[in-house]
Amino acid sequence: MQRESQTNHSNSNIVDTKNIEIKFSKAKISIFIQPNPTTGCVTVKLTNDENLDNKKLIVRNMIGENLKEIIFIGNETVFNLTNLPKGIYLIEMNSDQKQLISKLILN
DSSP states (O other): OOOOEEEETTTTEEEETTSOOOOOOOOOOEEEEESSSBSSEEEEEEESOTTOOSOEEEEEOTTOOEEEEEEOOTTEEEEEOTTSOSEEEEEEEEOSSOEEEEEEEEO
């Protein structure tokens, strides 16, 4: 039995193309934060997240300090930021496959 192989030039691994199925998805994943600006309660929604595993939201201040971490289950979550001072924050969504960052204004 003849074996077809392909070399990955970035790390020189050999991949057996007969035993691996590779699918490339062009679906765009988006994060929506509402309302923005907000006075405290925030809803975060993801689109096209069916393939994202281990999703987590991180709220960071503008110097990069982690202020809050939220495990994200499904495609929507609501959380409260009334304990934070007014200002601009970064909402970072991390998963095993993707990272998305969006700006949030807290009034």
